[in-house]
Each structure stands twice: as C-alpha cells, then as structure tokens.
Amino acid sequence: MDTSTLAQPEDVSAHGHRIDALLELSHRFDLILAVLMLGVLAVFLWHFRGPRKVAADGGTVRSRAFVMVAALTIFGVVDGTLFARSLGYVNEVLWNFEVPVKSPDTVRVEVNARQWAWEVRYAGEDGRFNTADDVLTWSELRVPVGAPVWVQLASSDVVHGFSLPNLRVKLDAVPGRVNQTWFQAVREGTWEVACYQHCGTSHYKMRGTLTVMSSEAYATWLREAGRQAAPGYDGFDAAAHWGWEWRPAP
Amino acid sequence: MKLFSTDHKVVARQFLWAGLGFLLVGGLLAMLIRWQWAWPGRPVPGLGWALPNSGGALTPPAYTGVFTMHGLLMVFFAIAPLLIGALGNFVIPLAVGARGMAFPWVSALGFWVFAAGGVLVLASFGVRLGTASAAWTSYPPLSTHVFTPGVGQTLVMAGVVCAALSSFAGAVNYVVTVVRCRAPGMGWGRLPLTVWGLFLTSVLNLLFIPVVAAATGLLLLDRLAGTRFFLEGAALAPGTGGDPMLYQHLFWLFGHPEVYILILPGWGMIGDMVAFFSRRPAHGYRGTVLAMCTISALSGLVYAHHLFTSGLSPMLGRAFSTLTLIISLPSTVLFLNWLATLFRGSVRLTAPLLAAVSAMVVFGLGGITGLALGTVTTDIPLHGTMWVVGHFHLTMGAASFLAVFAGLYFWFPKMFGRTLHAGLSKTHVLASAVLFLAVFGGQLLTGYAGQLRRLYDPYQYTFLKPLLELNQWTSFAAFALGLAQLLFVVNLVWTLRKGPAADANPWQVGTLEWTCAPSPPPADNYPQVPVVVRGPYALSQPEAQELLGRDWIGQAEELPAEAKPAAEGGAAGPEPVPSLGGTS
C-alpha cells in the first residue's frame, strides 16, 4: 500500500500550512503520549505480575502529588501549546476577514448548497448579486490564483457541509443563515469540492470542481460567461433568484 | 423468570439480554458499512431477501438507513442498557448494602419502556419508505417530514424518546438508592468507584436526558403537528421558520454529556478492577472521585466543539475550545491514578483485569486523538471525517464495550452463580482489543487522509480513490472483530448450561456483594443487612495477613481483635461466605 495515500490532501492554500504544521505537532504529541502510556503500562503489568510484596497504601502524599504534577505538566505542555498556536491561526486567518475586505483583488462568490449540487453565483459586471447579469455555475467554482476569495454560503434545503479539502476550508451551509469564510489559492490546477454533512441519499455525489486559473484566464472566462448569462436570464424563475445582497464581514 | 419482575437482579438480566441483542444488530449493520466501503456496490452475500431490487447490494437509500441505525442502536439500545441498565441495576443495591432499589417498580417500568422503544425501532425496518436515515444525530431539516417522509423516521424518534425516558427513570432510581439506601456505615468515602461512576452517570442522565427529549419532541412536533421549530429554507416565507441550528445546540447539549454518561461507569469499573487485581487500594481514591465529578460538571459546558464549523461566533468558538481542552486534565489524573494503582501491586491477569486494562488503552489512545478535534484550527481538516469516527469509536465504542465486558466477566459469577471459562474470556478480551485498535486505527488513518463520513461511495471523490486498499484491510479487521465475539457467545451459552458453580467470592475482594451474599443472591440480597466498617479496597493490609491469613478483608467484616465484648463467644463474623480457591 502506497503510504503517500495516508497523507492529507495536497495543500494549495496560502495559509493552510499553519493548520498542517499544528496537526503534525499534535501527532507528535500523540505519539509521545501513546508510547509513554503503553510503555509504562506494559512494564507495570510485566514487572508487577504475580504474587509479590504489595505497597498497601492508597497513595502517599508524595505519590498523589506526583500524579497531580505529572497531569498538570502533560496538560500544560500539550494542551497549552496546541491551544496557543491554534489561537494564532483563528485570530489571524479563519475569523479575520481583513484581507478579503481590504484587498482590491478579492473575488466574491455566493454559494447555495442544494440537494445535491453546489450553485455558485458571481456578481457580474454590475457588481451586485441577484441581478440579471449574475454568472451562475453548477458545482464548478472557478477562482483566480493568488487572489482572496470571499465566500458567503447558504442552503435552500437541508444542512450541507461545504469543503475544499485542498484549501483546508470547511463551513456548514445552513438554511436560513449565511455563513462566511475566505481562502487564497497559491497554485493553478483543478481540485475538488466536497460535502461533509449528511444531506440525503445522494450526499456522496455532491462533488464539485474547484478550478484555480491565472488572473487573465479567469477574467476572460468571467467576461464570456457574463456575456452568455444576460440572454439566458429568466425573470420568472424564482428558484434561481436565491442570491442575496452581499453581507458585510462578520 | 417472572416478566414484570421488580427484583433489580432480574431487571438487570432483562437489560443484559436486550442489550446484547441490539449489540448484535448494531454490529451487523456496521459490517454492512464495512462491506460497502471495501466492495462498493457489490451484493452482500445472504442479503438478497432484504434488498431484492438490487440483488442484495446496498443502495444509497438503504445505506443511509444502515449507518443511521448503527449509530442510534449502539448508543441508545446497546451500550447504555448494557453498561448502565444491566450492570447498574445489578450492582448498585448489592454494592451499597441495600435489599433492593429504592423504587423497585421503577426498575421494572424502566425496562419495559425501553423494550417498547426497542419494538418501535425494530418495526421501523419493515416500513415501506424504510427506517430512519438522517444519521444518528437526526439534524433537521433533513430529519423533518419534508426531506425524510415516511413513518420510519418517526417510529425511530419515538423509540429514542422511550429509551431516553427509560434512562431517566433508571437514573432517578440509582440516585435515590445511593443517597438513601446505603447500609449502615457505608459512607460516601467507602463506596466502590463503580458506584461513583454509576451515580455520576445518573446525575448527568437526570440533567441532560430531558434536553434530548425536548429536542426529539420538538422534532416530532415538526414532523407530525405542522410546527416550524427547526424548518427553514427557500420553501418558507422568510422570517416564518425556525432555526435548524437550534436543534444542533439542544442535541449536543445532550450529546456531549451522553458520551460521558457512556463511559463514567466504565471508568469506575476500571478503577475498581485495577485495585482488586493489583491486590492493593485504588491510588488516589479521592482524586479519582474528584476528577470524575469535575468531568461530569464540565461535560455540559464543552458541547459546542461539535459546532466549530457551523458559523459559531469566534467568542463562543474560543470559549468552547478552552473548556474542551480543560477536560483533558481530570482525564489525565484518572489515567495516572490507575497506573499508580498497578505500580507496586501484585497484578493478577484475570479476564476482568485484562478487559479493564484494554479499556484503559483504547480510551487513552482514543482520548489523545481528541486533542486535535478540540482545538479549532486542527478541527477544520478533521471535522466530518473518519478521524472523528475513529476518535469516538475508540473512546465510546471500544472503551465502553471493553468496560461492559470487564463488568460482565467480573460480576458473572455473582449474577448467574456460574463460572465462565477463563481462557475463552481472556482470549475474547485480547482479540477484541487488538482488533478494535486495527479497525478504529484504520478509520483514523483514512480520516487524516480526508475520507468524509457517511459516504455511500467515498471513491466518487478523486482525492479519496487511493483509500480503497486501506478500507479493505480495515474491513477485514472488522469482520474478524465480529467473528471474535463468538468466543464470548460460546463461553456464555456453554457456561449457562453446564458451567461449574461459582463460589461466593471467587475474586477474593472485600465489597459487599462478594462478602455478604451468596452467588447468586436471594431476592432480598442479604441474609442480614451488613454493617460497613471499612472501605472497599482493604487489600494486602498487614493486619489481614496476620489475623486472617489472607490478603483481603470484607467491608462489613470485623477483625477478630476488634470483636465487641457483647458478642463474646461469637466468632469473627459475620462469617465471610466461604470461598475456595476461586477463578484465576
């Protein structure tokens, strides 16, 4: 079995390496703790087996103190490190929308999750969502490389889970609310969009493609798609007007 | 056996058989999931009668029912009735020195409400549109009548409410029995850790079962009565719907304490077993009790770590992450106290000890995989993947399962008056533990590689195609795990028919059920109500060696030198019920 299959999905995001590094660290902690735990247990079971003289106390002051100190040390080192470094990422990236808000290159997309596909909406030339010139795609998210992509996500039916495994993005799509996230791809290529929240019989088929293109290719595509959108617009198709006015950052 | 018996020991056996039956059904459903991931779409041998349209292959709708019911049955109808219903009902009155539960008819009622729930869920398999299929968490709107029509989901929700009410009734009984019915001299500090575990589980059940009853009840109202607590979406005029997130908050407010409910009795049993079979007192008894109480208190405060990706506000996200990590401190104290008990003990590798130690191992390993889930940053790539599944299967599935067997192998002689075959028991425990690690380890690996949960065919995703081989190996391990359970079944059937009679105290420990009651005990438990004079871990005490020539003293046993003058001429008594040799 090829052990590279046991690796995480390839990371092509600008900041995902911080997540991966922290996950690596947690694995190292896990390994050390596991070896210690199993090792000590095995030694004790072996060394203290069978009839022998027994320490008949329920713990001395020293032994109980040892347990507390050991517990606090393990807790402080392992949990403390993981927590502190996690805070860095969430405060600077995950919950910090300064980059997509301020950057002039930001691409804004509205995503509507449905049973069982992802509808993606681009604002079109007028820059406003839910208008006649919006570009709509089905399960196809196209973004330019390097630019921040600001996603606002909703659902028309049940709870879905929007995931871009190669960009370390996960966000619930909940009917009745608009959740937000953002990402930045650093390489061109084609990757996948996945659904991680059970949403019905064809949950397993909610696969989409994420295509990261050069800025020129993206601009060309958007222009052409916009040109085709206007004549295709159907004012009576209420279900297609699921878009919303762009929400401010949370 | 009288069916509506109010004898807690009979109710315990009823829960035992029912729980084992549902464990079998839940286990078979798991095998179906493993089959599907190893050989997607291939007909399952022998299943043609259930799935005639596909020739016995799992279809996507059938698959959604399979994984949903696997989870629901295991949580509500297998682990809880075995660990809490069976072992709790049996042990509590005996261990505290009572003649029965505080409210014996509540014991019986609890079982029959549970049984009614079981009938409802089993019936759901036979209805036209199939059984419940919205995952064990039943998130709306998927679980409402709009997206999961048909009576199957409704029947199962009603069945879950029955199981919940049964747990609630049992919890009232356990709490009142421990508080009010302890034998004279049985102070709180002399209770075996098993009783503490069951008591704290009952407190949590009392607090949080009503919350799941509310969540499920509101969901049933949405399904049946036209309410809109959780329904929202494009079909409704904006502002008139409810909020699907409300259900998630209510559910996890119950759901997280539930995982502690399903492990606390196990922790108590591990604490007792490592003491009994190291022939020394439990190390840090007070610290262990305090740790278990702390975890219980924190259990409701960490629930939203299940909601990190749901658009939770950053403030809540940070708060819940902090609290979640804090819970690992008392858990570490527990584990270290168990290790410290083994240290400088005289370890007897009996089946219950091996089960307890295996439970420690799977719980310890599973617990540390939870660290990455409790930290928001590392939760992102792991949320909704098989890593989560591996984590909770190790900590909740394997650990609780092994704890059930620790308890069952330990109390079997007292419950049935017979002795199980030691070799088969130990082999069963060790095989199960190793195979649990193989199966759930395989899940952790696929989850790290990105495999998402609840996928009928994971290989629809290009990035998951390479995981087929790993999934196949994991499935082989799972089938082996299933087969290994035959060791227990054979042992059980053979022993009940022809096994050797058990002594009153084959393990040679001091708790009341072993020292003051025969195996099995009579209807009112004790020939005389014991008077307790010491704690449950009076093992390897020097006085016992000198005065009694053995390494254990009963909790209600007076040492000869302490015999009161008024009882002159009386022997050192109450005579511990004689035990010869005992099982190894």
Add this chain to the structure above:
Amino acid sequence: MTPVEAPAPAGREDAGTAWFGVVVALSAWAMFFAALAFSVGYLRMRDPWPLAGMPPLPRILPAVAVLLLGAAGGLLHLGGRGARAMPWAVGALGALAAWLAVQGFVLSTLWSAGLKLPQGGAYASAVYGLGAVHGAHVAVGLVGLVRELVRGVRGVEVRGALQLWALYGDFLTVTGLVLFAAVYLP
C-alpha cells in the same frame, strides 16, 4: 460480632425516600422545560414576536392559568397537612380542570384570530407546541388526582400520595411560570 439486627436501611419504603425521589425526578425533569424555554429564547432572538401580520398574545388569561396551577399545588399542600385530605384534592382537581379550560380558550381564540400552523412559523409553533406539551403534563396531574380520589373514596389512605402530588403541582406551577415568561411576556 453478632450481626446487628439493623432495621431495614433508611429508605426503601419510607415516606422520606418517596419524597426525595419525587423531588429529584421533578427537579431533573424541569430541565425539559428549561430546554424548551431556551429554544423559545433562541428563536425570539432571531425574529422578534409577534411576527408581522400575526395576532399578538394575551397576557392576563395565561397569567390566570399559572395562578390556577399555583392554587392546585397550594390546595394539595394544605390537604396534606389538614385533617381531611379529600376535599382539598377535589379543589385541586377543579383548579387543574379550570386551567385546561382557560388555556384551551386562549389557544382556540388565537387560532380563530389567525395564528395558525404551519403558517404561523416558529411563533405559532412555540405557542401551540409548548402549550400542548405543558398541557400534557397538566393532564397527567389531572389523571393522577382522579386516581387518588377514586382510591380515597374506596377507603385507601391517600394522604401520602396527595403530598407527593402537591410537589407535582408545584412543578406544574414553576414550569408554567417559566413558559409564561418565555412565550407570553414581551
């Protein structure tokens, strides 16, 4: 040492244990109503009530209903202490029946005023759904009291049972108050 002929350990069949058990069970089951109140609060934070175009909720009659529950509980407590328990129990039964009448009137008036399911959304769901759930609990109390009255008429000593039902009456009152605050108050 001769085994002490201890009396049956404190608890199994005595009144103190029964009382303790009822208190534990009812206090814990109050969490059910706490969860319901939490749900209502959660929903009201999203969309304030009443929703546009929907009738507002009355306050006086629902408050009277809660008072009736309090009266039922109070009467049962008095009955448990007084010389003859039965008349008080009958009074409590009347109070509960009156509660059903009042709440039924409130809900049916709201329905005819236009607050219906499913169009009324979460607002109507809370009013009718929680009303029905609490009403079911009141109905349990009603049935229980009828049972005790029947037993009492047959000569069984029901004072102890009525004292426990008094606790149930308190439970109904407290949960009624909580739901009143959550649903009916602005």
